[in-house]
Amino acid sequence: MSEARTDLRLLTRVARLYHEQGLNQTQVADRLGLTQVAVSRMLKKAEEFGIVRTTVVTPPGAFTDLEDLLEAKFSLNQAIVADASRDSEESVLSAIGSAAAQFLESTLKSGEVIGISSWSTSLLSMIDHMHPLRKGGEKSLVVQMLGGVGNPSAEQHANRLALRLARMVHGEARFLPAPGVVGSARAAQVLLEDRAVSEAVALFEKVTLALVGVGVLEPSALVASSGNTFSKAELEDLQQSGAVGDICFCFYDANGREVRGALEGRVIGIDLESLRRVQRSVALCGGKKKFPAILGALRGKWVNTLITDQYTAQRLVKAQTIETIAAGSLELNPS
Numbered sequence: 001m002s003e004a005r006t007d008l009r010l011l012t013r014v015a016r017l018y019h020e021q022g023l024n025q026t027q028v029a030d031r032l033g034l035t036q037v038a039v040s041r042m043l044k045k046a047e048e049f050g051i052v053r054t055t056v057v058t059p060p061g062a063f064t065d066l067e068d069l070l071e072a073k074f075s076l077n078q079a080i081v082a083d084a085s086r087d088s089e090e091s092v093l094s095a096i097g098s099a100a101a102q103f104l105e106s107t108l109k110s111g112e113v114i115g116i117s118s119w120s121t122s123l124l125s126m127i128d129h130m131h132p133l134r135k136g137g138e139k140s141l142v143v144q145m146l147g148g149v150g151n152p153s154a155e156q157h158a159n160r161l162a163l164r165l166a167r168m169v170h171g172e173a174r175f176l177p178a179p180g181v182v183g184s185a186r187a188a189q190v191l192l193e194d195r196a197v198s199e200a201v202a203l204f205e206k207v208t209l210a211l212v213g214v215g216v217l218e219p220s221a222l223v224a225s226s227g228n229t230f231s232k233a234e235l236e237d238l239q240q241s242g243a244v245g246d247i248c249f250c251f252y253d254a255n256g257r258e259v260r261g262a263l264e265g266r267v268i269g270i271d272l273e274s275l276r277r278v279q280r281s282v283a284l285c286g287g288k289k290k291f292p293a294i295l296g297a298l299r300g301k302w303v304n305t306l307i308t309d310q311y312t313a314q315r316l317v318k319a320q321t322i323e324t325i326a327a328g329s330l331e332l333n334p335s
Contacts, residue, residue, distance in 0.1 A: 245293020256300020
């Protein structure tokens with residue numbers, strides 16, 4: 001009994017010297033006449049006996065609990081939830097851009113092949129928030145994963161997006177010199193036989209990091225200005241087929257199932273199955289308007305990493321929780 005009390009007293013003394021007074025293990029050993037091996041062993045025992053407990057305090061603006069829930073509910077490799085000051089399109093876009101810039105700056109590897117969607121305001125926001133990376137290692141390659149040809153002013157945007165990112169990472173840009181969508185599958189096939197186009201498309205399978213936006217049926221102002229748009233009849237066809245959103249002009253329904261329709265074979269860009277195979281496929285997206293499209297993309301598991309805002313994250317967790325409860329109810333009460 002006395003020996004147990006002595007052990008606990010000594011464990012506590014060692015722990016306080018190390019954790020509270022800031023002495024290193026050698027200094028603690030010298031102070032108490034112990035060996036460093038004994039001090040190391042006692043510090044571990046102090047944790048086992050609950051004398052030392054580790055507490056992680058989440059700072060304001062961090063949403064680790066939400067990130068954990070998103071990763072668990074949608075089988076994501078990583079979820080990053082940005083702190084938007086308001087639930088508005090402008091605030092959400094800025095917050096996602098800032099978080100995506102930090103993500104890229106801290107995780108980019110030497111020699112990475114970065115694939116980007118050409119007509120994404122979220123990617124543009126990311127680049128606006130980025131700082132140039134330090135030089136060193138093998139050069140990265142930035143590849144357009146969706147045709148970047150369109151109306152002259154918009155085409156400049158698509159190419160500038162790739163060039164700016166390439167400069168930020170001290171890499172090179174590879175352009176996909178074709179429209180994102182063409183009038184027929186035959187026209188797409190002719191373009192894909194062009195050497196410059198085929199060489200760019202061949203790089204898709206080498207992409208190690210894909211950065212994409214998520215679109216809705218109604219094209220954004222940027223997409224509309226590019227000329228890569230669809231007719232009213234085509235949009236109605238997609239809607240009747242259940243489409244809720246797209247990634248690189250590849251559409252899917254509320255459960256993430258791919259919707260082909262009238263656009264089959266007409267898109268010049270990466271397909272969803274190829275995107276899914278990328279080691280790190282990252283969606284930068286948020287906001288009320290895009291919520292159904294984001295939810296569908298996650299349910300389809302087309303990406304494995306999500307960068308979004310806290311308001312969208314809360315809606316996603318709530319929607320998936322309701323879906324899980326409903327599915328469980330159906331299993332218990334089949335009719």
